[in-house]
Amino acid sequence: MAQRRMFSKKITKSARFLRMPSSTQNLYFHLGLEADDDGVVEAFTVLRITGATEDDLRVLAAKDFIVVLNEDLVSFITDWTEHNKIRADRKVDTIYKDLLIQMLPDIEIKVRKQRSDVKNIEDNQWTTKGQPKDGIGKVRLGKDRLGKDRLDEVSLNQNSENNELKESSKTNNNDNKPNPLSFYENNGFGTLSPIVRDKIEAISKDFIQEGSSEQEADELIIKALELSAINNVRKWSYAEKVLINWNNKGHKTVKDVDAAEKNYQSRKGNNSYNQLNKTTPEEDEETKEFVRRSKERLAKEVAKYKPEDFDDFF
Known part of the structure; x- marks a missing residue:
């Protein structure tokens, strides 16, 4: 898997991106750095490393910068191919390939191809072409x-x-x-x-x-x-x-790993996390402002009347 990641200014300088809180923008960059070659990242680990909150993750999901694939917060960066162009012969498939295809059936995943610097001669003997003699590109057969x-x-x-x-x-x-x-x-x-x-x-x-x-x-x-x-x-x-x-995840034995995998398979397809209310902090502020203005208008309307004007109602 590549050790360097790129970010497209087309995405990071857009109004949609810059209107997000700085903590959310910072989380997005860290998710991109930690993502695998298919743009899948374990967001929970990144949250722990950066100190970001799940509210920041919800903002990214609401703005369609990521798609959360399961309740363990495994996520896909939607603009991944805009940021990074990875050669098919250098690509390492994500370990969450099945989950990615299940949750996003229409996604196009780049197919891994044979390395261009290695060719097969015969009987599992390999040679490199166009590479220095320091062993780069050679395939070692144990x-x-x-x-x-x-x-x-x-x-x-x-x-x-x-x-x-x-x-x-x-x-x-x-x-x-x-x-x-x-x-x-x-x-x-x-x-x-x-x-x-x-x-x-x-x-x-x-x-x-x-x-x-x-x-x-x-x-x-x-x-x-x-x-x-x-x-x-x-x-x-x-x-x-x-x-x-x-x-x-706290697994201490192979049995713990096998049990967790079995449990995951049993609830596979449950995308309850994505069904949560995805209101952003900005949307919450807008709601509070609407309520405040409504109260002010109501108070002004009530102030127009005198107490005796309400006698007929009692």
């Missing part, structure tokens, strides 16, 4: 790579691969405990760098601090890596984002 990967189209048998992935997550010693570091190296993620090793250990400590055991933390990391492999995005950054999401 010793125990599962299945036959093709960059143009990958068809994975999820059930069989899940079993093989779980099997390769075990260490070679007798205690048979899951080992995320071994799993990473043995399943096509490439050589484990010191930076990635430190990040894996750090996220493990985060889960342990929240109440997970060491083994439960390792199982969660392997679960996220499995999800990355199944979606053909063998990158630590992808798995890390999934893990941060789980940690923010």
Whole structure:
């Protein structure tokens, strides 16, 4: 996923945008920075990071700058393609693709294509073209790579691969405990760098601090890596984002993750959040001003009469 984001002045200098409160504008920029390549962002996390309120999010939804996809505040930035033009061979599909299509059936999602700097020679051997010799663009095939990967189209048998992935997550010693570091190296993620090793250990400590055991933390990391492999995005950054999401939601074990997914599927399609009253702060002020003026007019009308004028009514 790209580490840089663009914003179009056509949107950010429009009257519709500039009339919003500064806190709402600030939230919009942060949502754009955190969005994935399809313009989907977990708004709840951004609210926590920026200190913005759900009122700011409601303003953006009311002004049609975003569409809130579910009650967990997963949101889609409606002008995403105006802001960012992402090459199809560099794009990473959103993990919320099914939800996005379900809530916005008419949306056009850019289809991910084969990287233009990599071409297939034969028997899963790959070469780069037009790239320097520092390894950019090369595809590393792990010793125990599962299945036959093709960059143009990958068809994975999820059930069989899940079993093989779980099997390769075990260490070679007798205690048979899951080992995320071994799993990473043995399943096509490439050589484990010191930076990635430190990040894996750090996220493990985060889960342990929240109440997970060491083994439960390792199982969660392997679960996220499995999800990355199944979606053909063998990158630590992808798995890390999934893990941060789980940690923010308070998941301490793989069972918690599975239960949350089952619960989500059961209420899928319930777009109750979007049915909430989407009045903006400006609209609320207009209503208060209308009531105040109405009271003043009524008081002036009543003042025209004397008390004895009402005797006939009693």
